Amino acid sequence: DAKTTQPPSMDCAEGRAANLPCNHSTISGNEYVYWYRQIHSQGPQYIIHGLKNNETNEMASLIITEDRKSSTLILPHATLRDTAVYYCIVRVEPLGSARQLTFGSGTQLTVLP
Amino acid sequence: GAVVSQHPSWVICKSGTSVKIECRSLDFQATTMFWYRQFPKQSLMLMATSNEGSKATYEQGVEKDKFLINHASLTLSTLTVTSAHPEDSSFYICSARAMNTEAFFGQGTRLTVV
Numbered sequence: 001d002a003k004t005t006q007p008p009s010m011d012c013a014e015g016r017a018a019n020l021p022c023n024h025s026t027i028s029g030n031e032y033v034y035w036y037r038q039i040h041s042q043g044p045q046y047i048i049h050g051l052k053n054n055e056t057n058e059m060a061s062l063i064i065t066e067d068r069k070s071s072t073l074i075l076p077h078a079t080l081r082d083t084a085v086y087y088c089i090v091r092v093e094p095l096g097s098a099r100q101l102t103f104g105s106g107t108q109l110t111v112l113p
Numbered sequence: 114g115a116v117v118s119q120h121p122s123w124v125i126c127k128s129g130t131s132v133k134i135e136c137r138s139l140d141f142q143a144t145t146m147f148w149y150r151q152f153p154k155q156s157l158m159l160m161a162t163s164n165e166g167s168k169a170t171y172e173q174g175v176e177k178d179k180f181l182i183n184h185a186s187l188t189l190s191t192l193t194v195t196s197a198h199p200e201d202s203s204f205y206i207c208s209a210r211a212m213n214t215e216a217f218f219g220q221g222t223r224l225t226v227v
Contacts, residue, residue: 034215036218041204043117043119043206043218043219043220043221044157044206044208044218046215046217046218049215087156100147100159100162101208101216102159104156106156
């Protein structure tokens with residue numbers, strides 16, 4: 001799986017959009033970009049994933065650059081409860097695969113009141 | 114999303130005793146379950162992968178005789194930490210997935226060995 005690089009920490013004002021970047025310059029054509037988050041002392045929570053196209057769900061939006069070498073997770077209106085470590089993971093074939101997720105160090109997002 | 118439940122949420126045990134942690138998929142059948150360990154201020158580290166009805170596959174450096182994993186059914190996997198020592202104190206997290214789904218995580222179990 002391709003390696004990812006994320007900033008170790010970011011702050012965001014409550015109510016504003018939080019934009020979390022992830023670099024994955026060695027990503028292959030069949031690798032997906034996944035985002036999970038982990039609130040303190042809880043298990044990780046799936047947020048969103050995508051291959052090429054931008055994706056949006058009730059939690060967030062995922063913007064993947066045209067060359068797929070980087071992506072941005074957008075939380076449109078951050079709340080205090082969004083304070084967590086956010087993990088960007090790149091892996092092959094999300095469906096029908098029993099392979100584990102490999103977690104990097106992630107980005108600690110702190111939403112400030 | 115699907116629900117994965119771990120029990121207990123936290124446990125304190127004496128050094129030398131064994132502790133069992135349960136991981137259940139409540140609303141789906143998990144063909145594969147994963148066990149992770151997380152030390153303070155560190156990321157999750159995979160310990161082992163288990164498929165229902167077969168032996169678990171352990172990551173390098175994880176002692177299979179110390180961390181016993183049983184995946185007897187499609188909804189339950191257990192991790193038993195045998196002869197626990199203070200250095201085994203950690204946050205243990207399970208993950209489960211069915212075919213054609215993303216992974217869902219339990220809430221984690223905080224183990225403290227005193």
